[in-house]
Amino acid sequence: MIESRARAELPHDPGTRASGGWVIVAFAGLVSVVLAATSQAANATVVRPAEPLPSVSPRLTAAMQAELMKDVLPASPPITLTDAVTDSAGVLTDAEREDVLEAVDRLAGETDLRMFVVYIESFDGTDPVDWANASANQSGLRTDDLLLAIATADAEFGLSADSNVTLTDSQLRQVDSAVAAAVEDEQWAPAATEAADTVRQGVAGATSPLLVVGIALAAVLLLVALGFVLWRFAVPRLRPLLAQLRDRTPVAAAPAAGVYSDLTLDELDERAAVALVGIDDALKTSEQELGFARSELGGDATRDFELILAGAAGDVREAFAIRQALDVEREGASAGTPATPAGTVGAAPGDEREAGEDAAGPGAEAAAPESPEDAARRERLARIIALCDAAADTLDARTRAFDDLRRLQQRAPELLADVVTREAELSQRVAVTRSLLTQLDRRYPTGPLATVVGNPEQAELLLANAKEAVAAGNSALAAGQKAVAVAHARGAQNALGQAAVLLDAVDSTALHLRDAVGRLDKSIASLTQDVASARAVEGDLRVTLARAAAQASLKHVEVTRQGGDPLAGLQRIATAEAALDAALASVRDTTEVKARASALVRDTLVRVDAQLRQTGDFVATRRGAVGATARTRLAEAVRLADVARALHPTDPTAALGEAQEASAMVREAARLAREDADAVVAAAAAAAAEPDAEGAEGADANGPITGGMMLGGILLDPNLARSRKRARTARIGGGFGGGGFGGGRPTAHRKLGTVRAWWPASTR
Known part of the structure; x- marks a missing residue:
């Protein structure tokens, strides 16, 4: 008997096929069991008691719970619910009460959710959501329980839902809209029935979560079984064919980074810049707010928040380091870019792009693949945004807890009164500071005073804004709007804080200049001695050049010393001395070299620290x-x-290089910051002078940014978005807000205007 070649090459293996069949049968059986179990579980979980009865805590009576909560909501304490509908305001007729009960019963009968409705006369300025959450927690409401609280005299309402409720934020917003329309028309019964019906209609057709999980699990198991079969039987037979196709098919170019792929590189760069500015503002505001809390409550109470702030600051430092590396690379690339072709001199980047499109034809730029350098830059810009988001999440996660710690709504009158007292004290300092600045201006040139020259005027504007905020806050208190009053109080606090910083900066600059004058004599004497030592070294060109440069520095400082800039003199002397010390290192003892380098590091860091504070x-x-x-x-x-500082103890020479680089970098930062501020103020002033000019950037809702809270980035936000859910995860304040711990994402909110996310082109 002759055996075919096919059977010889691929012999029959009954054991393998049998095992594969048993695997399929086993998985199919498992899928059937899972589907049956989940179906039964889903049916079992739908049934709920029709009569909604809250589970009240057995450990504390209602009176004891109200006593414990009085510090949180003293004006209108929460209540313990005993009925599905509580009408303390007496606004429902018997028929209307029956309508509300029927709507609540329909919700409980057709879904797994229950709703409780409370009518009171007023929240007494307490945030409606806070009041509803407190009553829900005090009554022991469960995950699937909702509480709708309506204050008839205030025409306000608050909806409380557990953080793990099955409703989405979109569904909760629909409920809010339905209730708001009825409350505005003082339709108290329809407000509750609309709320219950909106929830019921939103979730009645939804699939049971357990059933969804069961189906998903069954699908996963089925895919695993199918994958096993394919891997065991099909892949060995397809592998040779795939190899042939791979040999014939060219390798496709690597796609561009998928993150933010809908943005151009310039747009992504600007988004990263906006994110950096926003989170940096949030850190500064949170740090200031933390200082307020520390002075009120002590360091022990705020230690956890200090750790949170430090963690967020670490992410922001990494983001700024990435941005610095990208800027250095871009500056290097610009320095090595060939000359601009004739005919395009002075063209803006956007004009060059349009010219390129005209030359290469429509769509040429879109068709060109992104270079590896651009792809790497895109990835790092995306990393900057991710780090900023992470820092924002870190801060925002503790925003509500920080607000609870300070109990601002209960202390709003106290905060506003304190602002009045501090404003009067700071107002008296303005005249003294202006007089001191006039004296400094007579003695020193403009350079060392550039960062403080406008401080008294900016402080005056901030103090005026603080007084306005206090007046608005008191009006809000009189109207029972405590949340609005807190927003104004926070804005006033931040304005006073910035005003104090501005006035203190002038005092610090005066001390710094006075100290620089005293240290300049010692520096001149030290460099003069080094020059004398260098004369004894002959035949070394490096020493000769360094000595000549040092002599020129000494001569320049001597000529400009009277009425000159002592800080610039110190910088010039320190640079010359460092260069001369490096040239003389080969003829000096190692111990002496290290000692001199260490002394220069200390002097340089003192100067750098002062510059860092000023900037x-x-x-x-x-x-x-x-x-x-x-x-x-x-x-x-x-x-x-x-x-x-880290290198100073072990390697003072390397530390000196880092300190000198830091000094150059902070001077550059100060220059750029002054240019930014001057450009924005000038643009706003020009827009105010020509409001109808076409393309004037300042002609928008902001009005001119000439000083005060707007220039200081303090934008009041009395209409803060609060979470409807009982978990304390709301994002409030901070950054571009009136104040607060958190708020890492810049948003535009202010009754008096909105903030633009733009800066001069050189800073983007």
């Missing part, structure tokens, strides 16, 4: 105008100074 104060009090580039340089200067 940091300038950015913090003009954050509404300073863009991403200046902030990036400032963050890099801080990083380099930290590196210098």
Whole structure:
């Protein structure tokens, strides 16, 4: 008997096929069991008691619970629910009460959710959602229980839902809209019936979560079984064919990074800049708010929030470091770019792009693949945005807990009264500071005073804004709007905080200049001695050149010393001394070299720290105008100074290089920050002078950004978005808000205007 070649090459294996069949049968049986079990579970979970009865805590009586909650909501304490409908305001007729009960019963009968309705006369200024959440927690409501609280005198309502409720935020917003329309028309019974019916209609046709999980699990098991069969039987037979196809098919180019692929590189770059500015503002505002809390409550109460802030700051430092590296690469690429072709001199980047499209034809740019360098830049810009989002999430997660710690709504009158007292004290300081600045201006040139020259005027505007905010806050209190009053109080607090920083900065600058004058004599004497030592070294060209440069520096400082800039003199002397020390290192003892380098590091870091404080104060009090580039340089200067301090004990020579780089970087940051602030103020002034001019950037809802809260980035937000759910995860304040811990994402909100996410072109 002759055996065919096919049977010889692929012998029959009954054991393998049998095992494969048993695997399929086993998985099919498992899928059937899972589907049956989940179906029964889904049917079992739909049934709910028709009569909604809350589960009240057995440990505390209602009186005891109200006593414990009085610090949270003292004006209108929460209540313990005993009925599905509680009409403390007496606004429902018997027929209307029956209508509400029927709507609640329909919801309980057709879904797994229950709703409780409470009518009271007034929340007494307490946030309606806070009141509803407190009553729900006090009554022991469960995950599937909702509480609708309506204050008839205030015409306000609050809807409380557990953080794990099956309703989505979109469904909760639909309920809010339905209730708001009825409450506005003072239709109290329809407000509750609409709420219950809206919830019922939203979830009545939804699939049971257990059934969805069961189906998903069954699908996964089926896919696993199918994959096993394919891997065991089909892949070995297809592998040779796939190899042949691979040999014939060219390898496709790697696609561009998928993150933010809908944005151009320039658009992504600007988005990263906006994210950096927003989170940097949020850190500054949160730090200021933390200072307020620390002075009120002590360091122990705020230690956890200090750790949270430090963690967010770590992410932001990494983001700024990435941005700095990208800026350095871009500057290097610009320096090595060939000359612009004739005919395109002075063309803007957008004009060059359009010219390229005209030359290459429509769609040429879109068809060109992104270079590896651009793809890498895109990835790092996306990383910057991710780090900013992570820092924002870190801060936002503790926003509500921080607000609870300060109990601002209960202390709103106290906060506003404190602002009045502090405003009067700071107003008296303005005249003294202006007089001091006049004295400094007579003695020193403009350079060392550039960051503080306008501080008294900006402080006056902030103090005026604070008084306006206090008046608005008191009016809100009189109207029973405590949340609005808190927003104004926070804005006033931040305005006073910035005003104090501005006035303190002038005092610090005066002390810094006075100290620089005293240290300049010592620096001149030290460099003069080094020059004398260098004369003894002959035949070394490097020493000769360094000595000549040092002599020129000494001569320049001597000529400009009277009426000159002592800080610039110190910088010039320190640079010359460092260069001369490096040239003389080969003829000096190692111990002496290290000692001299260590002394220079200490002197340089003292100067850098003062510059960092000055520039940091300038950015913090003009954050509404300073863009991403200046902030990036400032963050890099801080990083380099930290590196210098770390290296100082073990390698003072390397530390000196880092400290000198930090000094150069902070000077660059100060220059860019001043340019940003001047450009924004000038643009706003020009827009105000010509409001009808076409393309005037300042002609929008903001009005001119000439100073005060707008320039300081303090934008009131009395209509803060609050979470409807009982979990404390709301994002409130901070950043571009009136104040608060958190708020890492810049948003536009203010009754008096909105903020633009733009800065001068050089800072984007």
